[in-house]
Each structure stands twice: as structure tokens, then as C-alpha cells.
Amino acid sequence: MPIRPPSRLAARLAPLALAAALASPLASGTPPAAAQEVPAAVGRISVTGTGEVERAPDFARVFVSVTNRGDSVAAVVEANRAATEDALAAIEARGVAREDVQTANFQVFETPEEYDRNGDPRPVEPFTATHRLTIVLRDTDAVGAFAGEILALDAITFQAIAWGLERSEEAQDEAMRRAVADARRQAQVLAEAAGVTLGPIRRIGDGHVGGGPQPEMDRMMMRASAAPAVPIVPPARLVFGAQVGMEWAIGE
Known part of the structure; x- marks a missing residue:
């Protein structure tokens, strides 16, 4: 078969293909020009701010x-119902509104075994019912007198006291604002010490608020035949604490 000479178009394309092959990074052994440089990590300042109110x-x-x-x-259960009604009447007679009294817990259970000093079992009735009540007192200075009156009642056992703040959210918000301000102060001090400037905020972590109404429980669990007043002194303050993590970029 006779060999045909290349066409005019093929003859023109051959030198271009050869030039492209010689210019290819793979052919020359150089790395691909498309590889991009990874930007250096942006410097950051991370702190944890705290605030207290x-x-x-x-x-x-x-x-x-x-x-x-x-x-x-x-x-x-019936005996406990009647005794609770008597207790509520006694509480209301001391100036506490019914809406400020509510059930915290009610239980009926088998009475645990009891023993005397010699280790011998005591005879006990087989079932026990306990109705736990929460009473809100608005006059904190009157708590001692109220506790004394309650202790004098045979049907009621005084258990504990918890102190609180009606508008606690406002104190918690202020504590969080102080925590953010403290974080900014720390970051500014670190930046000045390092000879850099603060850039934009990169992260604000979940804030945490604690303290305040979480009570210091004054456990009493006692009765008394007569107690005109109990020396209960309300705390001078409740402390609300907040904490927040924040992060700034280092400026140019």
C-alpha cells in the first residue's frame, strides 16, 4: 500500500503538539503551576473571662x-391528708398566703426497720406517708420567728431553708456582662504585652452563670416542744458568677 503524505492541516498541528509536550510540567520535571500556597495560620488570643455580682x-x-x-x-394516706390540712391552716394563720405554699414531694413507703440502743428491733407501723411542702416567705427578717413557730407544732418537721432573689435574671445578666468585659480586658493586656493589636472577635463560647439562688441549705430536721424563735440570719448577699470563653484574631 502506498504511504500518503500528511495533509497540510496535520503538518501544521504537529509542531504545535510537540511544543506543547516540551512545555508540559510533567515533561520538564517541574512541579505543577496550579499548586497553591497554604496561607499561614492567623494568630489568635484566647481567654476566659469571669464576672461576679x-x-x-x-x-x-x-x-x-x-x-x-x-x-x-x-x-x-388519709391520716396524712388530715394532718396536712391542719398544717396548712397553721401556716396560713401565721400570715402566709396559700399561693406561697405548694407540694414539693409526696411519698408513701414501707417503714424502715428501727433499732434501740441494744440493737433490738423496735415495733413500728408498717407504712409511712410524708408530704413535703415548700413555703415562700417574703420577709427574710421574719424567717427565724416563723421557724420557731413551726418547730413548736407537733405535726410539722422543719427541714431546710433556701435563700433566693426574685429578679435573679437581672443579676445573672449583669454577671455575664462583667465576664465579657473581663475577657476583653485580659485580651487587651496580652496584646499590649506581646506588641500586637486585637483584631475582630473570632469566637464567643457558651457562657455559664452559677450561684445565686442555688441554696446553702440549713439542714435542721428537728422538732421542739417550744421554740419562740430560731436564730436564723439571712445571708448578707447572694453571689452570681459568670464565665465565658472568647477568642480574638491578632490584628495586622
Whole structure:
């Protein structure tokens, strides 16, 4: 078969293809021009700010319980119902509004075994019912007198006190503002010490607020035949603490 000479178009393209092949990075052994430089990591300043606010408590939660024992579940529940009604009447007679009293817990259970000093079991009624009540007192200075009156009642056991602040959210918000301001102050000090400037904020972590109404429980769990007043002094302040993590970029 006779060999045909290349066409005019093929003859023109051949030198171009050869030039492209010689110019290819793969052919020359040089790295691809498309590889991009990875930008250097942006410097950051990370701190944790804290803030604290103090407020005087303006109410107290008093926890009391009414407890009865009986030979059957039905009997002990009925006895506890009647005793609770008497307790509520006594509480209201001391100037506490009914809406400031509520059930915190109600339980009926088998009475645990009890032993005397010699280790011998005592006879006990088989079932116990306990109705725990929460009483809100708006006059914090009157808590001691109220506790004394409650202790004098046979049907009620005084258990604990928790102090609180009615508008606690405002104190928590202020504590968080102070935590953010403290974080900014720390970051500025670090930047000045390092000879750099603060750039934009890169991250604000989840803030945490604690303290305040979380009570210091004054456990009492006692009765008294007569107690005109109990020396209960409200705390001078409740402390609300906040914490927040923040991060700034280092400026140009």
C-alpha cells in the first residue's frame, strides 16, 4: 500500500503538539503551576473571662414535712391528708398566703426497720406517708420567728431553708456582662504585652452563670416542744458568677 503524505492541516498541528509536550510540567520535571500556597495560620488570643455580682436575698424558701405512720396504705394516706390540712391552716394563720405554699414531694413507703440502743428491733407501723411542702416567705427578717413557730407544732418537721432573689435574671445578666468585659480586658493586656493589636472577635463560647439562688441549705430536721424563735440570719448577699470563653484574631 502506498504511504500518503500528511495533509497540510496535520503538518501544521504537529509542531504545535510537540511544543506543547516540551512545555508540559510533567515533561520538564517541574512541579505543577496550579499548586497553591497554604496561607499561614492567623494568630489568635484566647481567654476566659469571669464576672461576679452580689445581691441581697429578698425571699426565703422554707421546706417542711408532714409525716404519718399507719397499718395500711389507705389509712396512712388519709391520716396524712388530715394532718396536712391542719398544717396548712397553721401556716396560713401565721400570715402566709396559700399561693406561697405548694407540694414539693409526696411519698408513701414501707417503714424502715428501727433499732434501740441494744440493737433490738423496735415495733413500728408498717407504712409511712410524708408530704413535703415548700413555703415562700417574703420577709427574710421574719424567717427565724416563723421557724420557731413551726418547730413548736407537733405535726410539722422543719427541714431546710433556701435563700433566693426574685429578679435573679437581672443579676445573672449583669454577671455575664462583667465576664465579657473581663475577657476583653485580659485580651487587651496580652496584646499590649506581646506588641500586637486585637483584631475582630473570632469566637464567643457558651457562657455559664452559677450561684445565686442555688441554696446553702440549713439542714435542721428537728422538732421542739417550744421554740419562740430560731436564730436564723439571712445571708448578707447572694453571689452570681459568670464565665465565658472568647477568642480574638491578632490584628495586622
